[in-house]
Amino acid sequence: MPELPEVEEAATRLRAVALRELITMVQVRHPALARSFPPQAQAAVVGETIVAVTRRGKSQRVGLADGGTLEVHFRLAGDWALGRRGDPEPPHERLRIDLAGGARVSLVDPRALSVVRYFPSGTLPPSGLGPEPLEAEFTVPALQEALRTRRVAVKLALLDQRVVAGVGNIYAAEALWEARIHPGAVAGRLTRARVARLHDAIRTVLQTAPAGRYHAPDGVREGWRVYGRAGAPCGRCGAAIGRMVQGGRSSYYCPTCQR
Numbered sequence: 001m002p003e004l005p006e007v008e009e010a011a012t013r014l015r016a017v018a019l020r021e022l023i024t025m026v027q028v029r030h031p032a033l034a035r036s037f038p039p040q041a042q043a044a045v046v047g048e049t050i051v052a053v054t055r056r057g058k059s060q061r062v063g064l065a066d067g068g069t070l071e072v073h074f075r076l077a078g079d080w081a082l083g084r085r086g087d088p089e090p091p092h093e094r095l096r097i098d099l100a101g102g103a104r105v106s107l108v109d110p111r112a113l114s115v116v117r118y119f120p121s122g123t124l125p126p127s128g129l130g131p132e133p134l135e136a137e138f139t140v141p142a143l144q145e146a147l148r149t150r151r152v153a154v155k156l157a158l159l160d161q162r163v164v165a166g167v168g169n170i171y172a173a174e175a176l177w178e179a180r181i182h183p184g185a186v187a188g189r190l191t192r193a194r195v196a197r198l199h200d201a202i203r204t205v206l207q208t209a210p211a212g213r214y215h216a217p218d219g220v221r222e223g224w225r226v227y228g229r230a231g232a233p234c235g236r237c238g239a240a241i242g243r244m245v246q247g248g249r250s251s252y253y254c255p256t257c258q259r
């Protein structure tokens with residue numbers, strides 16, 4: 001599942017081929033995508049030039065010359081397949097965008113859960129997202145303030161995109177291991193010292209995420225400290241990594257060194 005580092009990497013790849021390019025053709029290849037990106041929205045972007053590709057949280061935003069925006073969310077399994085017009089159709093292609101220079105941008109998604117929405121100039125709603133964790137706005141006091149009133153487990157608080165944008169199940173688990181905080185600790189009761197450790201850990205795990213891991217075949221995505229490693233030894237203390245369910249999703253943690 002793509003989180004901040006993977007979405008950032010995807011936006012970077014898209015930017016490299018799409019910036020300053022004119023959209024000559026848009027084709028939705030799956031009915032699920034047509035629900036979020038209907039024909040009139042598709043028609044509105046044809047003939048527009050792409051002037052920006054940015055990321056906010058786990059969304060990508062494609063800025064158009066007329067002020068409109070295409071917002072793309074990969075959900076569980078989306079990705080870009082970037083090629084040239086005339087290339088063979090990539091597997092699981094859901095959306096195809098042709099650019100005047102000959103490039104072809106395909107949104108591929110075996111689960112067909114990705115969402116693309118078009119916002120005409122001036123209609124993009126506020127994101128409702130918390131601070132970007134790698135930007136200066138994400139400070140220890142800001143994180144402490146966001147957690148202060150939350151009586152839920154800190155793991156669940158981290159998944160709340162209003163607390164910090166772009167962190168999901170994998171990086172939340174990794175950050176809590178790095179900070180030596182139990183995922184079930186009550187968010188609002190963390191001491192300032194622990195919040196500071198968590199703040200630094202979130203940045204560390206996001207910044208050290210191996211590039212391109214999202215594109216590796218399943219089973220080759222190594223390098224996690226706890227995520228998906230139930231029963232394996234903790235790299236810090238050797239205890240067996242545990243697993244528990246929080247909010248319907250698996251949390252992985254070291255029962256010995258995360259308190």
Ligand SMILES: [Zn+2]
Nearest residue numbers: 234237254257
């Ligand atoms: Zn441990």
